[in-house]
Amino acid sequence: MTQEKIILHWLNFSRAHRVLWLLEELEVPYELKLYERDEDYRAPPQLKKIHQLGRSPILEIYPDGNEDPIILAETGYIMSYILENYNPKGKLVPESKRNQELVKYYLYYAEGTLQGILVSLYVLGETSKRAPWGGRTIGGLVAKGISKGYYLPEAFSNLDFLEEQLSKQPGGYFAGDKLSAADIILSFPLNDDLFSNRAAMNRVGSDISSKYPNIKAWRKRIVKEPGLIRANEIIKKDL
Ligand SMILES: N[C@@H](CCC(=O)N[C@@H](CS)C(=O)NCC(=O)O)C(=O)O
Structure with a gap:
């Protein structure tokens, strides 16, 4: 299992909660950065500094202490990445x-x-x-x-x-x-x-x-x- 630093950029009332849930299920160590929606229910502009589209979830991964992060967006892709890279015991994977x-x-x-x-x-x-x-x-x-x-x-x-x-x-x-x-x-x-x-x-x-x-x-x-x-x-x- 790779030892990487992982940061989940989580926005309130958003799709990002699923990524948090998956990380918890698989007991993957992660850091959490929380963002709150503005009065128009939009994400704050800080998220755009992480990924140009400024949507949540975003997963920021620092492979082996590397300072240049891999930035992942799109929940389905992020979840596939987590399942493929941080799930050596195959937890949650169906049998058939x-x-x-x-x-x-x-x-x-x-x-x-x-x-x-x-x-x-x-x-x-x-x-x-x-x-x-x-x-x-x-x-x-x-x-x-x-x-x-x-x-x-x-x-x-x-x-x-x-x-x-x-x-x-x-x-x-x-x-x-x-x-x-x-x-x-x-x-x-x-x-x-x-x-x-x-x-x-x-x-x-x-x-x-x-x-x-x-x-x-x-x-x-x-x-x-x-x-x-x-x-x-x-x-x-x-x-
Ligand atoms: N298809 C993307 C959608 C991401 C997305 O639109 N996230 C919403 C939260 S549920 C968002 O960040 N909205 C902020 C905004 O509209 O400013 C995914 O699955 O991650």
């Missing part, structure tokens, strides 16, 4: 090849498909509030039309898909009968950004919790995961 491949799929899917739909619904939901006065009604109607015509059916198609995927896994996790990186990466779009977020639930219709019993049971299971509880406590203490 099929489930191992499923984990890789979800590491792309969470950000590549699901998250984009949720962000689009959020942005469209904001349209009527942010449109200039006089354009609010028309702006809101256009946004609603786009949501109803495209993004809501997409959201439901994805929720149906995830519900069915869970029904095929006897343990109730997304890839096998125990926690894997698939559950960790899906925790943000599915739990934090949708089912635990009242405004997001209202955008899709708040009856979805009862409509998706497998997802509901999965959420109950993952919030009790000791690694996530540890990550939550670390943040509570440091923020």
Whole structure:
């Protein structure tokens, strides 16, 4: 196992919490730098000094005391890197090849498909509030039309898909009968950004919790995961 210095740049209420959770699960030593969103819910400009796009998470790695860091962005990529480089015991890796491949799929899917739909619904939901006065009604109607015509059916198609995927896994996790990186990466779009977020639930219709019993049971299971509880406590203490 390589002995490197690792710094996780963590922004509040963000996708970065999954990386913290994964580092905790694998007991990888790391330093944490915390950032708070501004009043417009944007990341502070300091993050742009680490990576030009200024988004969180960012993982800063100093290989063997080297002063020139490797900078990693994109949650799925960061999580793959951690699993490949800091997991000699293969913790969280499912036994079957099929489930191992499923984990890789979800590491792309969470950000590549699901998250984009949720962000689009959020942005469209904001349209009527942010449109200039006089354009609010028309702006809101256009946004609603786009949501109803495209993004809501997409959201439901994805929720149906995830519900069915869970029904095929006897343990109730997304890839096998125990926690894997698939559950960790899906925790943000599915739990934090949708089912635990009242405004997001209202955008899709708040009856979805009862409509998706497998997802509901999965959420109950993952919030009790000791690694996530540890990550939550670390943040509570440091923020
Ligand atoms: N696809 C990227 C998205 C990163 C991203 O957009 N992060 C959000 C937090 S959830 C952010 O940093 N937002 C700050 C901003 O919008 O200013 C990933 O998976 O890491």
